[in-house]
Amino acid sequence: MDKHIIRTRDLDWSALQSGRHPFNPDSEMKMARLGDQTGMKRVLTNLVRLPPGKESFIAHSHAVEEEFIFVLEGAGQVMLDGEAHQVGPGDFIGFPTDGVVHGLRNTGTADLLYLAAGERARVEVAEMPSIGKTAVFRPGRITMFGDDGVEELTPEEWGARSRLP
Structure with missing residues (x-):
């Protein structure tokens, strides 16, 4: 098999470790790090499963890095500057560096599956207003x-705080 191709339909989700955002107790997810597996260095690309009632990360905004979510399965709610928007299969949510604080929650009864x-x-500089913190991410240090x-x-240390027991 070529390293450039990942057959996501063959992923063993039970073998992937569950994680969470270290500052959001409502966060829980499983991530298949697709970009890393194919050798991508400039674009972080993950296939994410979010259980019912759980959130992805802490609500945050970016100063440098843009990101997006493309919903594949399930039902969710994206918060954009405190305003809730329902999302589902086929919805693309873009997060430019415009200061909009965003977060995602699974509001359905099945896993929310999305590409991020x-x-x-x-x-990178990320604002996390719900906990009154600004994080500066740089090589080897947060x-x-x-x-x-x-x-x-x-x-x-960040990763250790992100692992679920």
């Missing part, structure tokens, strides 16, 4: 700024 992709800039001070994390 975004840029991989050397530095710096969290908030009213409670500054916290430095490695990608491994």
Whole structure:
């Protein structure tokens, strides 16, 4: 089989580890890292399963990287600056760097399956207003700024907080 082709219909979702956003207790998802598996370096591309009632990440906005979601199966709700919009199969949601805070929740009774992709800039700044933090992502370091001070994390520490027990 060629490394450039991933037969997603053959994915063993039970073998993929569940994860969450480290600052959102309502977050839970399984991700198949399609771009990484094919050797892509500039575009982060994941196939994501979001269980009923769960959220993807914490509501956030980007200063540098654009991203998108394309819904394949299920029913969900995307929040855009606090306004709820129902989404379903065939819906494309683009997130430019316009400061709009966004998040996704599964509102259906089955998994919400979607393709998510975004840029991989050397530095990214993400605002997370619900927890009053700004994160600066750069190679080998994540710096969290908030009213409670500054916290430095490695990608491994971020990842450890993202794993579900």
